[in-house]
Amino acid sequence: MSGRALLGILIAWIGWAGGFLFLYAVQATGCRAGWNEQMLGPISLLRLLLIIATAAIVLLLFWLTAKAQRDGSTSSLARIGVLANGAALLATMCFTGVVWLRLCA
């Protein structure tokens, strides 16, 4: 109970941090492996992968936030969890550059 309740207020941010590292790692690995030069129609393989990964992260955090709200506890800790999870969801805007910015140096 204790561990879950504590995790509940951190979970979306843990997801955000994991997503951040994952995107950074995929971008760096993709540049190293030349995925940015493999074109799939109008966009590169690397950009496609990054967009899919970003969408997956946003959906995951959306689901976590919605789940926290659906659980419906009115306790103070649950309200903090909803606020913190919602903030993490909003913070995924950090990743939107994958759509248009230059991927590799």
Place this chain on the structure above:
Amino acid sequence: MTQAPRKSALRLHRELTEIWGTPPGWGRLQAVNHTVIGKRFMLTALVFFAIGGILAMLIRTQLATTQSAFLDAATYAQVFTMHGVVMMFLFAIPFFEGLAMYLLPKMLGSRDLAFPRMSAYGYWCYLFGGTFLVGALVTGVAPDGGWFMYTPLSSSTYSPGVNADVWLLGITFVEISALSAAVEILVSVLKLRAPGMSLTRMPIFAWYMLIVAGMMLIGFPPLILGSILLEAERAFGLPFFDPTRGGDPLLWQHLFWLFGHPEVYIIFLPAAGALSTIIPTLARRPLEGYEIVVAAVIALAFLSFGLWVHHMYTVGIPHVALSFFSAASGLAAVPTGVQIFAWLATLAHGKPRLSVPMLHIFGFMFVFVLGGLTGVMLAMVPFDWQAHDTHFVVAHLHYVLVGGFVFPMLAAAYYWLPHIFGRQAVQHLSHAAFWMIFIGFNLTFFAMHLTGLRGMPRRISTYPPEAGWETLNFISSMGGFIMTTGFALVALDLLLLAVFGKPFRRNPWQAGTLEWAMPTPPTAYAFASLPEISARADQLDPDRLGPMLASGQGYLGATRHGWMEVIGVDMVTGKPEQVVVLPKRTGLPLLTAIATGSFFALLLVKLYWLAPIALLIVAALFLLWTRDCGLKSDLADLPVGHGTNLPHHYQTEQPPSYWAMAFTLTADATLFASLLFGSLFLWLSAPNWPPESAIPIDVTTSLIAAAALVVAAGFGRATFTGRTERNLCIVALAYGVALLALGYFLINTHGEATQHAAMASIFAVKTYAILHIFVGLILSLFCLWRVRSGYVSVRRDLDLRLGRQWHLFTLTTGLIALAFPLVINLLAGGAGP
């Protein structure tokens, strides 16, 4: 086993003082009490602050005029490096650690922290490590490569003396203190609170410290790892940062700033916690948006770990990666703004008292908001490219750190010093001191924005007259001297308060937090009995609670066997669940810190063959700490008052040490993950990959070691039965086999580790595994001894469960370490350029 009947308040006070107090004379070296250790931390940090301040004055004297001959370039490099090192590592962090140690048990309604001896050990490590660094300055061998010690400048090629070693070893030594404090604070806040104090009834300061301690746990290991790797390169030639052998100087920057940026928030958030405590009291109104503030602090903590590259915008990182860090840097302003608006709303809705702490809060608001605004400017990549490495950045960081830490800490000092000394300020000098600091600070650092925008680089010792920077620099220097005079007045003011301040009865600020529900100055045991909390713990009535608790009407209102007892609670609900019996005062923390210091000193003087002996002595001393821990027979539940009986913590599922081990392993896992990240980063980014020679892979020894680790973890999982001794013998034997197998591999391949970063990475990862296996071996033998000595039973199997946590961790990291050469080989061979 019963608790003695309630006694008179005076008799109870005498008995508790006898149990919890620190004896005078040499006995002070055995002090473990949180009040004593907290005050020592703060006082020592202030001494280092004074040293850092003197160094700042030397810098400003040097830069006041063009072509100054006051300091030569080499001395100037030591002075500015040590100014940063002292202020960041020896003042800011230890000061708030001390404040947290002093305040947290009192605010949480407990009598001490969870691991008092660890606090004492941390203090001695800090004192010795700090003295080590400052001693190097006095003897002219201080670090001189900037407080961030960038490679390749700090590599042995370009810094051949011991200066860089002093930084690497001294900082690692000091950071032991920070990590031990992080574990201490996390466990204490989560487990040692007054009955009924749920997480959301905690005073807001405890929330801040809980989150900061979590950040320290994750933030410091990358720095410690970076220091170890760089020292390994300097001492043994392992080329992690040498681009000619597959290393990369940028790896250092990543590891350093993975620590360095959260560090800024690690410094700011405790100060913000103090503000969130002081402002409501002075505004005579509860903090507005308690829940939103908690959520904002959580958000800020996570965001702070996504900013590290904003110190590296100019190193050639692709646009999309820059955008992640730039956006996260800008976003950090939002939760910071939430807190500032919460404070403003509290002031606006309340009836603020214009006292001296409030003056410093005003100073904070003005200076920190300006620093935050320039922070948002620097978070934007195009602006940062223009201002990078100029005095604009110096101005920004001082606005943030002095605004975000020094002004709040001055407010905190004026607010809590009456608690420490039992006297109120006389305030003859307080106002003049504040205005001198405020005006002096803004003169010094506002002008620095302008010199920076005019192109003045950081860390230069002289500049030519035609640069046009002299007038602004002269203004900065004059401002610096005014500010220093202001700090001297504060020191005098606080001394006057301590000696001539007006005594008071209780709670001079009419605060609603528990630290005022006790005599001031506080007794060693803090509370004669522990309160039951049924409301948020910043809206209590200390004037009513104080006398009630002093007369023993709360929990644990009597002594038992001379035990140092506190109550352990459920982490979330605050429901009491155990009696935690703390260990007695001892000189062992001091001796262990001396032995730890000897280890670092031996490395510094390059007596590498002796250093492991010092490490063994440290391990032996730590084992001695366990002499007075544990029970030799099962106990019935202990009465704690109010008709409640609770088990001794040794007989519970999750006592404080269980969580301490979990948090320690979390920090350990962060270090290991950083090591793996570093190795993969080198594969991705470093020149001269793949290595010319083959990467050594020994399948046989790896399989033997893997099988041994599985056996050790498998038998180490067993609970207490008649076969426990046999199981522990098998665990020790399996660890011995794993040690031999991995040791054989390392001996055979250590020569190759200096040839290329790939082999160096493998060497480092395997050394990590060997160290953990060695500790696992010691733990299994220790558990065997504890079982044979009667400390372990079905109800008292804590030692076995702590061992189980370690064995599982060692298995996981060990298997990764054994597979690591295969992965590197695959990557280097499969995706080379």
